Amino acid sequence: MQYSNIVQQVLELARQASEAPDSAARQLIEKDLRTFLKTLKAAEIYMLATLMYLGRDGGGVAGLMDRYQQMSDSFGTPERAIDQMLTKNGLHKYLRNSLKTLETAGIEVDSLLTTHIDSPLALLNSSDDVELSLGPWCCDRCGQVISKPEHGLLQWLTRSNDGHCIGRDLQIVHVNHASPLGLPNGCCPDPSEEFARDGSGHSDVPLHWMLEPDGLVRLLAFIEEGEFPAKEVSRIMMRLLIPGYETAKPYFQKAIDAGIVDDELPKDYFFQSQLGDIVANIPKLEK
Ligand SMILES: [Zn+2]
Structure with missing residues (x-):
């Protein structure tokens, strides 16, 4: 309209x-x-x-x-x-x-919103000029860049209750040797502290493995078994497997507020064309 x-x-x-x-x-x-x-x-x-x-x-x-x-x-x-x-x-x-x-x-x-000088929607960069890619990822622990899959882990904590697994803290972090936080645990939680808290054990898999079909199956099994809420797993899935998602993620709300994308899908869900529009306009959104 x-x-x-x-x-x-x-x-x-x-x-x-x-x-x-x-x-x-x-x-x-x-x-x-x-x-x-x-x-x-x-x-x-x-x-x-x-x-x-x-x-x-x-x-x-x-x-x-x-x-x-x-x-x-x-x-x-x-x-x-x-x-x-x-x-x-x-x-x-x-x-x-x-x-x-x-x-x-x-x-x-x-x-007013399209061609007027200084208009928020005028002179937007075109998504045709960007190529969306997987990664780099942002470490959930230290906030620094995980520049390649070999430098990252998907890690989580899990405990057993009446035969059911209950997971927590599903996150993407640096592998120890690439962590800016240094040894002994780098960006991973301290296993003995976490076990003392609620009996949870630590699990992790390399990020490059998570980008393969088996990684997707691992995440789907979390949902199937109810080990993690579907909402939490779906965010991790999109971060790992949807090109442009991780790059655009810090700008989702700003892009909606600026009218660059709308929020027709559930929160944090965007089609590739929308992620392209966000990534192409990151320099404007950073102002
Ligand atoms: Zn880190």
């Missing part, structure tokens, strides 16, 4: 809510409005909030993108921006005012 249509839709629902005959009718329309707002990308929501304040507080369009930036920083999440907009009785009037201001300044609403 074009951005101008989105703004019109919000304006119309807000107008209907303000003219509702009673509070029950108003609440119903506001519910529709909230549902619609929740389908939008973060950048679209922050821009709506920016336009709302432009229409309420007046002033020109100079600095509009600075205001957008302040808006996305101060709200932090699109949900908070939505809450803020829905508390404003004059939302439709404010949006109408800001549309007039934009028109007077000769700025197309549809250009």
Whole structure:
């Protein structure tokens, strides 16, 4: 949907809510409005909030993108921006005012998020320019790079309870000889301390083995046996086996907030094209 249509839709629902005959009718329309707002990308929501304040507080369009930036920083999440907009009785009037201001300044609403100078979505790097690869990995213990599979381990702790295995601390770490933390245990936990805590024993397998079909079977068996929650294993699987995942991982939330990718899939799940978009725009996301 074009951005101008989105703004019109919000304006119309807000107008209907303000003219509702009673509070029950108003609440119903506001519910529709909230549902619609929740389908939008973060950048679209922050821009709506920016336009709302432009229409309420007046002033020109100079600095509009600075205001957008302040808006996305101060709200932090699109949900908070939505809450803020829905508390404003004059939302439709404010949006109408800001549309007039934009028109007077000769700025197309549809250009705000895509081609306008300084726009968050303008001039994004293309994912065509990046090749997604497996690794390097980030050590879950020391936070440093595991530059090649031979320098890493998948390690976990497990104990037996009524014939069932209960696992914990499934993580990707440096192998001892490559660990920046040094001997005796490097980036692995101290086996005697962990055993003393709850009787758990330490297990590990080389990272390069985990990248083979047998590694995938090992992880699937964790889920089958209930040794680890599926949610935990699936994150490790994607880190090990999905090209670009580990590189893009530190930027997931920033990329959603900036509107570079949307969050149509469950949290932390992204298709290859989305991971490509994130990796290609890491320099922008680091600013
Ligand atoms: Zn480490």
